[in-house]
Amino acid sequence: MPVVFETNKENRSFLSVWKIKETEKQLAELLSFTDLMRNQLKLISNPEKRLEWLASRLLIQRLTGLPPCVSHTSSGKPNLNKSDLNVTISHTKGFATVLVSTQICGVDMEYPSPRISKLSERFVNPTEEKFISGRDEPTYHAVIWCAKETLYKTAGIQGIIFKDQMLIDPFLPEKSGTLSGRILFEDSPCQVYDLSYKITDEYYLVWHW
Template sequence: MPLYKTITPNSQTTVKIWKITESYNELFQSVNLKPKSLERVLNMKSEMHQRGFLSVRMLLAEFGYNDVDLHYDKNGKPYLKDGKQISITHSFNFSAVIISDSIVGVDIEKQRDKINIIAHKFVDYEFDYLIENDTNYIKKLTVIWCIKESLYKLFATPGLSFKQHCLVIPFSEEDSETVSWIDYHEKKHCYISHFLEFEGFTCAYVIA
């Protein structure tokens, strides 16, 4: 299946989501990879990761870019050669790319009960408003994780902690956005964070 969803939060920003239904071979034959990317994908041990990597290149094509236009800095943050800002994510059979004139971050995660096991590692303030026996508890944890992961990608600063430096203001199941903060080295940064759900997955994105 080609493009699954396109979101345009503003005139300078677009999010595109891909549902990965193609086989590895179908995806591989549909993209042109530079030597470094070819080596990277061939050395991946998981076919799921290979398909995720290749589906991101399919999304780049939807934006009018090729693999040669995408690069990574010393911290692993992706960037485009034309100066546009980009963030990338994939989880199981979904991937997403956000491109903007502003600094951005995006994340997709599958909603799974196992997130409760690691909640103490990325949740602090948010426990004040989370209710563990709430039927939407896992979904809310996943939203919080996705927003914090998006903040982490956007901020791209070594040492930033999900638990210590990122916080997400309370939100309800009906909401599609909330306020989030990065409180790092005595500087506070406020962001409107957007999120949506589809087919048991959560996607969040943050625009600076």
């Protein structure tokens, strides 16, 4: 089982990253399927997406010991059927990650690519641009994107605008560390979220638990 990173918080929250090396057949043989899961997988035609779906379910199975049967709310938030645990899922090129927790949580991962910086005007605001200030822009942009995706998954606020209604506080990127983010949504009180991150040559990872 190619788990390349794992961490936990006070035995209440567990995060795991899987590097996908198996074939679809090999992944499927490790998974305990329900009828719902078989039907969900049938709806996915893209081979890469099928691998990511299988790997994420295997991580849920591994972390919880429960059948990894996941349904989604109307907003797209995953729910682990017949469990009070919170679950959040992300995947990117060749990797899948899952975080399960007794607390509200969120996770996002992305693979290094120039496309993130090309889209940065859509999610990086002027305040954040000031502390980036021409330094390692690809890394900053990727971590900020993952951080805002994590905030979105954690807060569950529909219609939130990443650029205008989320703010990542200044940080200096290292291989791993913590940073903080804020949600500035209409008349709601400003809430600060503590985020953790990990930077590797193959992926960026941000999570909240």
